[in-house]
Amino acid sequence: METSVLKHIGILGGTFDPVHLGHLTLAQAALKECNLDIVYFVPAGEPPHKNGHLITPVEHRQKMVELAIQKHPFFELCNFEITRQKPSYTVHLLNHLRHKLPGTELFFILGADSLLEIESWYHFEELFQLSRFIVVKRDKSTDTELLNRVAFFQSEFHASIQLIHGVRMDVSSSEIRSRTAEGQSILSMTPETVQDYIKQHGLYQSETKGYANEHQ
Ligand SMILES: Nc1ncnc2c1ncn2[C@@H]1O[C@H](COP(=O)(O)OP(=O)(O)OP(=O)(O)O)[C@@H](O)[C@H]1O
Ligand SMILES: O=C(O)c1ccc[n+]([C@@H]2O[C@H](COP(=O)([O-])O)[C@@H](O)[C@H]2O)c1
Numbered sequence: 172m173e174t175s176v177l178k179h180i181g182i183l184g185g186t187f188d189p190v191h192l193g194h195l196t197l198a199q200a201a202l203k204e205c206n207l208d209i210v211y212f213v214p215a216g217e218p219p220h221k222n223g224h225l226i227t228p229v230e231h232r233q234k235m236v237e238l239a240i241q242k243h244p245f246f247e248l249c250n251f252e253i254t255r256q257k258p259s260y261t262v263h264l265l266n267h268l269r270h271k272l273p274g275t276e277l278f279f280i281l282g283a284d285s286l287l288e289i290e291s292w293y294h295f296e297e298l299f300q301l302s303r304f305i306v307v308k309r310d311k312s313t314d315t316e317l318l319n320r321v322a323f324f325q326s327e328f329h330a331s332i333q334l335i336h337g338v339r340m341d342v343s344s345s346e347i348r349s350r351t352a353e354g355q356s357i358l359s360m361t362p363e364t365v366q367d368y369i370k371q372h373g374l375y376q377s378e379t380k381g382y383a384n385e386h387q
Contacts, residue, residue, distance in 0.1 A: 180272065180351050181210035181305065183280045184252070184261060186218045187232045189369060190239045190362040191347055193282075193340040195246075200335050201280045201305045204244055210247040210280065212236050213264060217257035219293065227374060238364040260293040265301040277302040278333075283317050286332070289324075299330040307335045351375035 185194060190212070198210040214232050215221075219343045226232075231335060233253055240246035251267055261279065268277055279302045287351040291293050308317060317334070324330035342360045344385050350357050352375055359364055 177208045177272065177275055179205065179207045179276050179278060180268070181205070181207040181278045181280050182213060182249070182264070182268065182302070183210055183378065184213040184215060184259075184264065186221050186226060186344065187212070187214050187236050188221075188227050188344050189232065189347055189361060189374070191342050191344060191365075192359070193342045195239060195243075195362075196340045197228060197280060197307050198246060200307060201278065204335055205305055207278060208266045209245050209247055212240055213249055213252055214260070215259035216252045216255070217259050219258045219260060220291070231368075231372060231374060235361075235365045235368055238368055239362050241364075260299070261294075262294040262297050265298060268316050269301055279303070280305045280307075282306070283308045287316070287320055295304060296328055299324065299328040303331040303333070305333050305335060309375055322325075329331045348375040352377055 183194065183198050183201075187194065196213075198212070201207060202210055214229060214236055216229050218226065218265065233248065233250065237248055240248065251264055255263065255267075265277060265279065268275075279298070281304065283306055286304070289298070292298065306317075306321070308314075321330075321332050321334065324332060347357050347360050350360075351369060357369070361369075
């Protein structure tokens with residue numbers, strides 16, 4: 172899409188190991204409710220905080236995102252964090268987009284679980300100056316906890332945070348990985364094209380390893 176006509180750009184960063192319907196629902200809800208022109212999906216080359224499991228090589232994660240969004244006219248892949256310096260700090264991504272896309276408003280999209288941890292992110296105060304935030308509640312946080320944090324970020328850092336309610340999709344990448352490892356179905360958790368890719372490449376065969384068999 173021609174970037175000069177874009178005014179409101181949504182950015183959904185993630186490990187996407189693998190991408191799933193929760194991500195797509197989140198992006199769709201943000202697009203609609205916040206009048207975004209486009210949502211960029213940004214796979215993290217080296218996710219700063221994901222050290223619980225071995226991350227699948229980014230080429231696979233990127234390909235699965237491409238397959239998941241290929242038919243959606245307002246979703247696009249942004250490969251900035253794949254090609255650039257590691258680890259994938261969001262402050263670098265947002266600074267890059269600010270310079271590349273002057274005159275546009277950036278909206279970083281994230282689940283409430285991520286917002287509640289944002290103070291541990293690299294240069295987190297700067298994030299609130301660079302972008303607005305769109306946050307959707309997942310399952311763990313209570314409303315009070317979330318609302319308190321939002322109020323704190325607004326008063327302390329002049330953050331612009333828009334909460335989206337009523338979008339609830341209880342699916343996670345970790346559940347897909349563990350179900351795949353146990354040989355259970357992941358039907359209706361991620362698009363069919365992604366399910367086929369996971370099968371074809373033998374991803375997530377063991378619970379502790381994210382690597383494809385071909386990389387072991
Ligand atoms: N089901 C969901 N509903 C709302 N937001 C989600 C959902 N799944 C992921 N997100 C958000 O999408 C972003 C990227 O998520 P990520 O790629 O880490 O997926 P994940 O399902 O959380 O992975 P994992 O289970 O491995 O922790 C984060 O901001 C996260 O909060
Ligand atoms: O910048 C940071 O320090 C930072 C720390 C944790 C997560 N992030 C970003 O938050 C997004 C979601 O991360 P994750 O780990 O839930 O996939 C993704 O774009 C990460 O790069 C960013």
